[in-house]
Amino acid sequence: MTIKLMQGNEAIGMGAIAAGCRFYAGYPITPSTEVAEILSRELPKLGGKFIQMEDEIASMAAIIGARVGGLKSMTATSGPGFSLMQENLGYAAMAEIPCVIVNVQRLGPSTGQPTAASQGDVMQARWGTHGDHPMIALTPVTVRQSFDLTVKAFNLSEKFRTPVILLTDEIIGHMREPVKLPAFETIHPYEQVVADTPESYKAFRNEPGDVPPMAPFGRGYRYHITGLFHDEVGFPTQRLDEIDPWLERVNHKFDRHLDEIIMVESDFQEGAKTAIVTYGATARSARHALKIARQRGLKVSMLTLLTIWPFPETQVESLGDQVDRIIVPEMNLGQLALEVERMVGRRKVKRVNRANGEMVTPQMILDAIEG
Amino acid sequence: MTIKLMQGNEAIGMGAIAAGCRFYAGYPITPSTEVAEILSRELPKLGGKFIQMEDEIASMAAIIGARVGGLKSMTATSGPGFSLMQENLGYAAMAEIPCVIVNVQRLGPSTGQPTAASQGDVMQARWGTHGDHPMIALTPVTVRQSFDLTVKAFNLSEKFRTPVILLTDEIIGHMREPVKLPAFETIHPYEQVVADTPESYKAFRNEPGDVPPMAPFGRGYRYHITGLFHDEVGFPTQRLDEIDPWLERVNHKFDRHLDEIIMVESDFQEGAKTAIVTYGATARSARHALKIARQRGLKVSMLTLLTIWPFPETQVESLGDQVDRIIVPEMNLGQLALEVERMVGRRKVKRVNRANGEMVTPQMILDAIEG
Amino acid sequence: MIEATTVEQPNIANSPTAQPARKGPRGQVIIYAKWCKGCQICVEFCPMGVLAFAQDLDRAVVVAAEKCTACHFCDTHCPDLAIVVKRFD
Amino acid sequence: MIEATTVEQPNIANSPTAQPARKGPRGQVIIYAKWCKGCQICVEFCPMGVLAFAQDLDRAVVVAAEKCTACHFCDTHCPDLAIVVKRFD
Amino acid sequence: MTAKTDTDRTEIRLAGEGGQGMILAGIVLAEAAAIYDNKNAVQTQSYGPEARGGASKAEVIIANGEIDHPEVIAADVLIALSQEACDKYAANVKPDGLLIVDEDQVERLPNRPVIRVPVSKLALDTTGKAITANTVALGVLVGLTGIVSRQAIEKAIMARAPKGTEEMNRKALEAGFTAIERLAH
Amino acid sequence: MTAKTDTDRTEIRLAGEGGQGMILAGIVLAEAAAIYDNKNAVQTQSYGPEARGGASKAEVIIANGEIDHPEVIAADVLIALSQEACDKYAANVKPDGLLIVDEDQVERLPNRPVIRVPVSKLALDTTGKAITANTVALGVLVGLTGIVSRQAIEKAIMARAPKGTEEMNRKALEAGFTAIERLAH
Amino acid sequence: MSEHILTAHDLDVSEGQIPRENWFESSETLSKLRKSKKFPTIWCSGCGIGIVMGALIRAIDHLGIKNDEVALVAGIGCTARMPVYMDFNTLHTTHGRALAFATGLKIARPDMHVIAIMGDGDALAIGGNHFIHTARRNLDITAIVVNNAIYGMTGGQYSPTTPLDKRATTAPYGNIEPPFPVCELAIAAGATYVARSTVYHALELDKFLAEAIAKDGFSLVEAMSYCHTTYGRLNKFGKATDMMRSLKDNTITKTAYDKLPPEERASNTKFVRGMFCNIDRLPYTSQYDKVIARAQGGAQ
Amino acid sequence: MSEHILTAHDLDVSEGQIPRENWFESSETLSKLRKSKKFPTIWCSGCGIGIVMGALIRAIDHLGIKNDEVALVAGIGCTARMPVYMDFNTLHTTHGRALAFATGLKIARPDMHVIAIMGDGDALAIGGNHFIHTARRNLDITAIVVNNAIYGMTGGQYSPTTPLDKRATTAPYGNIEPPFPVCELAIAAGATYVARSTVYHALELDKFLAEAIAKDGFSLVEAMSYCHTTYGRLNKFGKATDMMRSLKDNTITKTAYDKLPPEERASNTKFVRGMFCNIDRLPYTSQYDKVIARAQGGAQ
Numbered sequence A, B: 001m002t003i004k005l006m007q008g009n010e011a012i013g014m015g016a017i018a019a020g021c022r023f024y025a026g027y028p029i030t031p032s033t034e035v036a037e038i039l040s041r042e043l044p045k046l047g048g049k050f051i052q053m054e055d056e057i058a059s060m061a062a063i064i065g066a067r068v069g070g071l072k073s074m075t076a077t078s079g080p081g082f083s084l085m086q087e088n089l090g091y092a093a094m095a096e097i098p099c100v101i102v103n104v105q106r107l108g109p110s111t112g113q114p115t116a117a118s119q120g121d122v123m124q125a126r127w128g129t130h131g132d133h134p135m136i137a138l139t140p141v142t143v144r145q146s147f148d149l150t151v152k153a154f155n156l157s158e159k160f161r162t163p164v165i166l167l168t169d170e171i172i173g174h175m176r177e178p179v180k181l182p183a184f185e186t187i188h189p190y191e192q193v194v195a196d197t198p199e200s201y202k203a204f205r206n207e208p209g210d211v212p213p214m215a216p217f218g219r220g221y222r223y224h225i226t227g228l229f230h231d232e233v234g235f236p237t238q239r240l241d242e243i244d245p246w247l248e249r250v251n252h253k254f255d256r257h258l259d260e261i262i263m264v265e266s267d268f269q270e271g272a273k274t275a276i277v278t279y280g281a282t283a284r285s286a287r288h289a290l291k292i293a294r295q296r297g298l299k300v301s302m303l304t305l306l307t308i309w310p311f312p313e314t315q316v317e318s319l320g321d322q323v324d325r326i327i328v329p330e331m332n333l334g335q336l337a338l339e340v341e342r343m344v345g346r347r348k349v350k351r352v353n354r355a356n357g358e359m360v361t362p363q364m365i366l367d368a369i370e371g
Numbered sequence C, D: 001m002i003e004a005t006t007v008e009q010p011n012i013a014n015s016p017t018a019q020p021a022r023k024g025p026r027g028q029v030i031i032y033a034k035w036c037k038g039c040q041i042c043v044e045f046c047p048m049g050v051l052a053f054a055q056d057l058d059r060a061v062v063v064a065a066e067k068c069t070a071c072h073f074c075d076t077h078c079p080d081l082a083i084v085v086k087r088f089d
Numbered sequence E, F: 001m002t003a004k005t006d007t008d009r010t011e012i013r014l015a016g017e018g019g020q021g022m023i024l025a026g027i028v029l030a031e032a033a034a035i036y037d038n039k040n041a042v043q044t045q046s047y048g049p050e051a052r053g054g055a056s057k058a059e060v061i062i063a064n065g066e067i068d069h070p071e072v073i074a075a076d077v078l079i080a081l082s083q084e085a086c087d088k089y090a091a092n093v094k095p096d097g098l099l100i101v102d103e104d105q106v107e108r109l110p111n112r113p114v115i116r117v118p119v120s121k122l123a124l125d126t127t128g129k130a131i132t133a134n135t136v137a138l139g140v141l142v143g144l145t146g147i148v149s150r151q152a153i154e155k156a157i158m159a160r161a162p163k164g165t166e167e168m169n170r171k172a173l174e175a176g177f178t179a180i181e182r183l184a185h
Numbered sequence G, H: 001m002s003e004h005i006l007t008a009h010d011l012d013v014s015e016g017q018i019p020r021e022n023w024f025e026s027s028e029t030l031s032k033l034r035k036s037k038k039f040p041t042i043w044c045s046g047c048g049i050g051i052v053m054g055a056l057i058r059a060i061d062h063l064g065i066k067n068d069e070v071a072l073v074a075g076i077g078c079t080a081r082m083p084v085y086m087d088f089n090t091l092h093t094t095h096g097r098a099l100a101f102a103t104g105l106k107i108a109r110p111d112m113h114v115i116a117i118m119g120d121g122d123a124l125a126i127g128g129n130h131f132i133h134t135a136r137r138n139l140d141i142t143a144i145v146v147n148n149a150i151y152g153m154t155g156g157q158y159s160p161t162t163p164l165d166k167r168a169t170t171a172p173y174g175n176i177e178p179p180f181p182v183c184e185l186a187i188a189a190g191a192t193y194v195a196r197s198t199v200y201h202a203l204e205l206d207k208f209l210a211e212a213i214a215k216d217g218f219s220l221v222e223a224m225s226y227c228h229t230t231y232g233r234l235n236k237f238g239k240a241t242d243m244m245r246s247l248k249d250n251t252i253t254k255t256a257y258d259k260l261p262p263e264e265r266a267s268n269t270k271f272v273r274g275m276f277c278n279i280d281r282l283p284y285t286s287q288y289d290k291v292i293a294r295a296q297g298g299a300q
């Protein structure tokens, strides 16, 4: 592929195609709509399907339904729509249906400022649906990463049979950068393999650490899928001896695979006693500030989180051991900072927040570094 | 009033009546339905209105609409419905419409186990809707408190023009205890007073720390309400000089009133190096364990949180200063424990979790105390 | 309530009462006791009185097997699929 | 597409073309320039050619005031409420 | 006889099939204690997944003082009207607790002392109505344990009995009391 | 002339009314830099609340190396085609930066050096179409700053020009270049 | 008494006499049940949902569709518990969303027969929007609404099909909300096949269901089946058998209805049974094939 | 040219000549606008939403309703931005939910005239369920749907009213989803007054709106008003004036339509304008008064 000036949202659409996504259901909402528009054009070229549903609830339902039918699927939305998707997002977690949900964050709460940027849905991505559930959320910093992390999102979702949230924002989504995408043939999406026969197949087999593959409907594996607590074959159960192993398996699905799921970019400076922990669009302001700070002779380390959920506990904790101060700039009133505080202690954390739709400026971060 | 054996849900219905609630909209869902059933019977007796809406989204919308029309209003639901209410809950926060949302928690995620208890929506109550926003959530421990905190929820919601969540659970909601309710005449619900004339009235006046009263529609104060960022009279705005004061005022609404909003029950024991931080149904198991522990000569303190959001930071922090270890039992996989860890450091916190629909037993807590 | 459409009314295939009883049973009624919840629909609606409710067993029993016309009312209406009628051919 | 109901069709009160022009203006057309977005609806549909589009001003102007019949097409159809027609009585 | 937990309370579990009214029985027992006997009581319950029917159970904790943990930790008394109920809850009865079963419904018994009473048969025989089994059960329970006074349980039952069924319920309760007296002999 | 920020980059803001195509101009400029001039470029934009129309602006950062912060911090160049745009963004131009305005649209000028070009008039005069103002603006911008090569901007424009409008756009671009040459004299 | 009869006729077979496995083989209908599932069902004694289940199986059987080709999708409610008992591909989703899940599934697998099974609340209260949109788009899905006039699962609150003035736990003074005319709504929204019957008219249900499943387009079958446990009890309508009888007595066929003089039609209070609509429109998935063809043909 | 004309006639008044305050006084319609609000509106030049706003104000004015008695409720979209410009009690809610908010408001204040203003997406895509339920319950609310055949605010995605085969940004190969027959849907759901017109027929809109607001029950007025900026542009339908002309040319009155022979009716492709339904049913709030009376009378 040649170099193209591409928007983050466009890269997401392309990433989905590259990852083997063949079904998209969504409901338009600024600033995510380009993802839908691109896929409405591209998917049918590949025999894939695009549908605009009546709302975001239906969109989330449809992508789950399509994945149950065997197509890798995705939806894209922004805050208000993401709020509406929460119930069925929890369903996907409970029934272990792989799917990718893109949230291009805009300024909230409520209708807020549709065209303004924000990182206001960070905690919602983790806790937006009721009940305990595992969740993965990835946060790209560049247009190219919007592509790469979309592919990754699909792969993780397939491998761990879980919904994955691509949590981007208006800045990265609408920003144009030159990118050269890899040839799609070089990308080898993760494909589940159902090794069992229909007779021996147990869609929800509880072997600790094991994620049983999901047989698509209509291929001889007739089984039951439900949002109720269920046993290994999918039947509803109230028996603790059946629920407990499920809880054990599903809520610890990621534990042994954290190095595969958690992606961070470390830019450590020898002797630095200050570090920045950052993600998404704000990481760009932070890098800018970092370079200036270093030009000025200040020693500063930086950890960019490409995975924010599960939270990179170890990485942040060990960073906390190395430095005296961690700056957490966010386009919100302090959300991921809560987790950083939890890992390293509140007194070490300096939050830099802006929640009015504007980016945190490099100067604000510099002030924090210098202040 | 005489002593009655009453369910928590019934006490909530009665509390709403006592607090002056005159509008209820809801959609049935186990284990919250009794609240609706009681109010469908009681409200019309007082000229109040009850309506069963087509879903929880509409229910949340209707209670906001009714409050805009001047009636104090409430809805009740459980996890799946609470997830659906999130978008309009954010609207209430943004547009500063007082209302009370009861969530009788059941086991999730998804449909989960409708008749089983849980504290799985603790983080969702704070972070379920997109964007930053203030939020109050109260957690009763007894049937009588279900009544009292419902009254309190209405009063706080009126005083601070904010949605308030009464976050109870299947245990407290369905449990029957003998209670003697106060005579309703002795309860003096908070009533907003609009002192301005229609000409001078600004529905969203940004004076720091000040919560402007809300004039009901149709009383001469013709103004605009929106979920977009808005100026002091309610018109949409993109001007930072108008948005910033709003953010400042609304996101710090509670700051100067924390002693009024944050309710805790302390049971400190001289010399205790272990403490329990607890809330909701689990507080009852904790009390049981505490008594046994003390009988056995162990020194243990306890802090019961009746307000979980805003999180009682000061109270928990100072408790952390006094003890070496804080036990946080929860009917979930560790939610409020995250906040406790943030305040006192992870190493001090010992989580005791059960997320299979069963109560945390006193024995589990005792083991933690003794272990 | 419903407006006319251009489509014709379907015929009801098997009206239970339309089939007169002949001599001897035309079918065998089998009740799977474990599944019967004793709702008495079969008992009440069997046009021939083949079935009865056994209070002590809290379920339906066959009391007049010989009268069965194999009209299939009972097995198509048992909410628990606890009856099978086999037509003698 | 729509099925018949028992209700009658309302009359359209003012069909713009139904009113023939008489001598002299019957009304005064006022355009509030600041609100006009130059969509040309008034220009295109004024049956009397009272209005014109001024390219340089990017808005509508009155060019034949004397022909106005006060038919009110323009002020009822200006999407920006930038026209008022006052009928001379 | 009713053994005390560490915090001085009596834990009672009433279990049966949905529709047998065991939850109502639990409520009535708690009311007897709390309203008519000046004690403290907390009542909880649980249902099976069935829309109606299926297993159901009520729990009642009775104490003189505060009741914290609202559920049975280890039952002082279990009354089980169905096999499923007995299977499920018998193990949780304290060694010195009471296990009461309906002798016609529960065939497989655990290896421990069991009090067998023909609860549903008594109901049918006394009132002709199977649904009075829960009242009979209360009679048995109170007769055996004295956890609330007979007057209290009678008042509580009467307060809840639908109009016209008072006499029937009184008889059913009586039948429960009498059954115990017979047992005692 | 194009002042560098601390991290060596040129920050350009193009602002006008919605429909004037300033966002497209920004994209084309970024493409000229990134695709045809082998530089790095990042382009962002913002809209007003209006469904269509209203204020709109594009920002382009051009650099040889990495571009981190994607927005203008202090503009090296601002081209403003409307009064509102000028009012809003003029203050953010660096003291030694360039402020270019459409002289027929922007009457109130800030107290600083301003380059006044009759952008929309040139467009109308050259092509007869007001919508080519953005192409004229690009000509002016590139002519003045040389931030991308003339070949690059031309290629970028041609690649985006709808079929049949190539010639018109070429003329508009030329008009921009020429205007500068006139200015320079 | 009955023990005696049992022995006398040896026709009433208790579990001891027919092994569970064999029972599943004693009819075509039973053979499509899930042998791995616990029976009897969770429904109340006498609840008509099981009758609809029987009719559905017979309809599928009649059409000769293989088990593997059938996907049953349900929301939440008593009715929604139906799929789990049948040996098809079964998806039990969230309350009200069955048709939205079914839409995704059908588009992913146009070759499968996708059937959505919903209670009236599931389909028409919380699920009303998906109902009208799935009809409008003409997804080739069969929607079955078991109309029990109430929310059964949650214990008897009024639903959008509760008749006027009837009581529900949330309508202690009688319901004031007019019920939806379900079939008319589906027709207005765009359904291609619409029929209604009752669980008393089980074989008519078989027929309508078979026609609906065979239909190439969105089809709706409304099956009246009162919930005696809640609706019946709250309104003193008697036992399951009494309510079954009322279904027999209080309906009129469409043919008969159409023959009524206009005045009588207007005053008719009986439920009209019959097929109300059967039109031909290309279903969504076939339309989408055209989109793919256009996209791949390069036309844009 | 124009400057000259201006001076010649002194009839075309620019802001300099009429002070803003005075302009608001120059007609009854203008006097109901919010003087405190920035004008012109945010809508595109030539967008018909403003024409509907004019019609609405005239209808309210015609009925002699005081500003304070009117509550306008809107969701999200271009259309939904209408209320903010008018000097009533105005509530701008969330996308699709206007009628649900309006329901609460109307029940709280039965004395007020509650009017919901929605785009087709707002009312019928995400808001479809509230639409049919509010009609069913017969809340005395006037629903105005400005049908521009597309999602305007978000830039031209297809909506449940986009005609078949037309293009939208998310239907680059043409739309394959049949549009809702909005009025029929409302009638099937239970609306008591239903009418449709277009922004070309502005005075007809006045009349329908006035009748709808006066109606004691749920009323719907569908106002056709194409979005030329998105729908028009994507389908090459020309400028605002061209689309306005198409509204003129491509509609037929209900009276005329009813007179067509059946074949012509079937092949008619024009939009039918007119009032389609006007029936009497007691509105929800009056029904609820009965509930209160029953509750207070002690009957339960």
Ligand SMILES: Cc1ncc(C[n+]2csc(CCOP(=O)(O)OP(=O)(O)O)c2C)c(N)n1
Pocket (backbone or CB within 6 Å): B027, B028, B029, B030, B056, B080, B081, B084, B111, G076, G077, G078, G079, G080, G094, G095, G118, G119, G120, G121, G122, G123, G146, G148, G150, G151, G152, G153, G154, G159, G227
């Ligand atoms: C979002 C959500 N809201 C509410 C519920 C609770 N709920 C479960 S089933 C049901 C309604 C049952 O009625 P219906 O759909 O008519 O089915 P039935 O049980 O009568 O067959 C309700 C309200 C839920 N599960 N999820």
Ligand SMILES: Cc1ncc(C[n+]2csc(CCOP(=O)(O)OP(=O)(O)O)c2C)c(N)n1
Pocket (backbone or CB within 6 Å): A027, A028, A029, A030, A056, A080, A081, A084, A111, H076, H077, H078, H079, H080, H094, H095, H118, H119, H120, H121, H122, H123, H146, H148, H150, H151, H152, H153, H154, H159, H227
């Ligand atoms: C929950 C939610 N989803 C999506 C959106 C984005 N959105 C805003 S307006 C709109 C649709 C606009 O179309 P319509 O309702 O027909 O109104 P119009 O703008 O055409 O007047 C959409 C999808 C939103 N604001 N909220």
Ligand code: SF4
Pocket (backbone or CB within 6 Å): D027, D029, D045, D046, D047, D048, D049, D050, D051, D067, D068, D069, D070, D071, D072, D073, D074, D075, D085
């Ligand atoms: S009222 Fe307007 S449209 Fe009518 S004749 Fe006069 S200027 Fe023309």
Ligand code: SF4
Pocket (backbone or CB within 6 Å): D031, D035, D036, D037, D038, D039, D040, D041, D042, D043, D059, D060, D077, D078, D079, D080, D081, D082, D083, H046
């Ligand atoms: S209709 Fe109104 S906005 Fe359009 S040109 Fe005429 S005066 Fe201007």
Ligand code: SF4
Pocket (backbone or CB within 6 Å): E051, E052, G042, G043, G044, G046, G047, G048, G049, G078, G079, G148, G152, G153, G226, G227, G228, G229, G230
């Ligand atoms: S509650 Fe009603 S609908 Fe549900 S199973 Fe029982 S009878 Fe059937």
Ligand code: SF4
Pocket (backbone or CB within 6 Å): F051, F052, H042, H043, H044, H046, H047, H048, H049, H078, H079, H148, H152, H153, H226, H227, H228, H229, H230
């Ligand atoms: S985008 Fe369309 S609907 Fe929105 S204001 Fe413009 S013309 Fe009107």
